[in-house]
Amino acid sequence: xxxxxxxxxxxxxxxxxxxxxxxxxxxxxxxxxxxxxxxxxxxxxxxxxxxxxxxxxxxxxxxxxxxxxxxxxxxxxxxxxxxxxxxxxxxxxxxxxxxxxxxxxxxxxxxxxxx
Amino acid sequence: xxxxxxxxxxxxxxxxxxxxxxxxxxxxxxxxxxxxxxxxxxxxxxxxxxxxxxxxxxxxxxxxxxxxxxxxxxxxxxxxxxxxxxxxxxxxxxxxxxxxxxxxxxxxxxxxxxxx
Numbered sequence: 001x002x003x004x005x006x007x008x009x010x011x012x013x014x015x016x017x018x019x020x021x022x023x024x025x026x027x028x029x030x031x032x033x034x035x036x037x038x039x040x041x042x043x044x045x046x047x048x049x050x051x052x053x054x055x056x057x058x059x060x061x062x063x064x065x066x067x068x069x070x071x072x073x074x075x076x077x078x079x080x081x082x083x084x085x086x087x088x089x090x091x092x093x094x095x096x097x098x099x100x101x102x103x104x105x106x107x108x109x110x111x112x113x114x115x
Numbered sequence: 116x117x118x119x120x121x122x123x124x125x126x127x128x129x130x131x132x133x134x135x136x137x138x139x140x141x142x143x144x145x146x147x148x149x150x151x152x153x154x155x156x157x158x159x160x161x162x163x164x165x166x167x168x169x170x171x172x173x174x175x176x177x178x179x180x181x182x183x184x185x186x187x188x189x190x191x192x193x194x195x196x197x198x199x200x201x202x203x204x205x206x207x208x209x210x211x212x213x214x215x216x217x218x219x220x221x222x223x224x225x226x227x228x229x230x231x
Contacts, residue, residue, distance in 0.1 A: 033219065042119075042207060042224040043158075088157060092218045103148075103209075103220060105158045 006089060006106040014114050019076040021109040023089030024069075030092045032065055033103070034074050037086045046087075047074075079113045086110050117142050117212045119223035127229045128198055135194045136226045138208035143188035145213060148220065149181070152205040161206075164191050198230045 005024045013019055023032070031050045035043040049056045049065045049072065056063050062075040076083055090103040118141040128134050138147065146165060150158040161181055162170040170183040184192045195202050205227050209220040 031218065035222075042222040043209075045219050045221065048219060102160060102163070103158075103218075104160075107157050 006087075006109050008109060009107065010110045010112070012112045012114065013079055015079060015081055017079055017113075019079050019083070019111055019113070021074045021087050021089075021111070023072045023074070023106045025072075025089075025091045025104075025106075026070065027091075027093065029067075032063075032072050033090045033092065034061075034063060034072075035088045035090060035105075037088065037108075039085075043088070076111075079111075081113050081115045083113050084111060117144060117210050117221045119208060119210060119221060121208060121223040121226050123226060124224065125227040125229075127231065129231055130199055132198055133194055133196045134198065134228060135192050136206055136208075136228075138191045138193070138223055140189045140210050142212065144210040145188070146211040147185065147191045148209045148211075149183065149191075149193045150207045150209065152207065152225070154203065158207065161193070195228065198228075200230045203228055203230045 007022050011019055029051055031048055033048045034046045036046055037043045047058045047061050047063050049063050051067055054065060060077045065072045072089055086108045088108045089106040093102055120139045122137045126134055148163055149161040151161050152158045160173050161176045162172045162183055164170045164183050164185040166185050166188050180196055182194045205225045207222050207225045209222045211218055211220050
């Protein structure tokens with residue numbers, strides 16, 4: 001079953017505006033990752049935040065993590081039309097003592113940036 | 116990082132038939148994963164394929180329906196068997212390259228399957 005819930009489900013903004021997407025999860029995690037998917041194609045890894053981190057930046061991306069609330073947010077600043085895509089959070093759990101990570105994806109936010 | 120290709124990129128199949136999807140990676144990887152993305156939905160993990168061992172299936176997915184092969188460290192196949200319209204989805208493979216500290220995964224472009 002999907003662990004993550006994301007809101008909003010859809011977000012429509014103008015170029016230059018900021019876009020904020022939120023993700024909540026239910027169980028403890030090793031880390032949380034954000035991915036982008038263009039037009040139902042493959043996913044692109046955007047940014048990762050570890051469970052002991054609270055905030056991380058990468059270019060125009062800023063991600064926060066609040067483990068006490070089991071939530072994360074992704075902020076895209078100064079959005080561009082090319083940012084139009086679906087954005088998914090994914091939590092990582094190390095199941096059964098293994099070292100590889102099983103990703104559990106949230107429901108995703110569809111972002112539309114109008115030129 | 117890793118570059119991943121999938122074949123076919125899309126297919127339209129008849130009910131009751133089977134389709135095998137191939138996933139090729141440009142480097143040797145230990146872990147490969149297969150996901151299903153139903154229309155308008157998020158990704159659900161089908162199974163984890165470790166080279167040299169049987170695939171590990173998630174709840175709700177069985178080997179008879181989704182047999183997986185992992186003959187070497189750069190290749191895997193997923194077969195969707197005895198298909199029905201409910202199997203219409205995008206199927207994606209992903210890998211966790213060696214040396215990834217925090218389990219980032221890299222995804223193939225996906226195979227869009229339509230079952231009539």
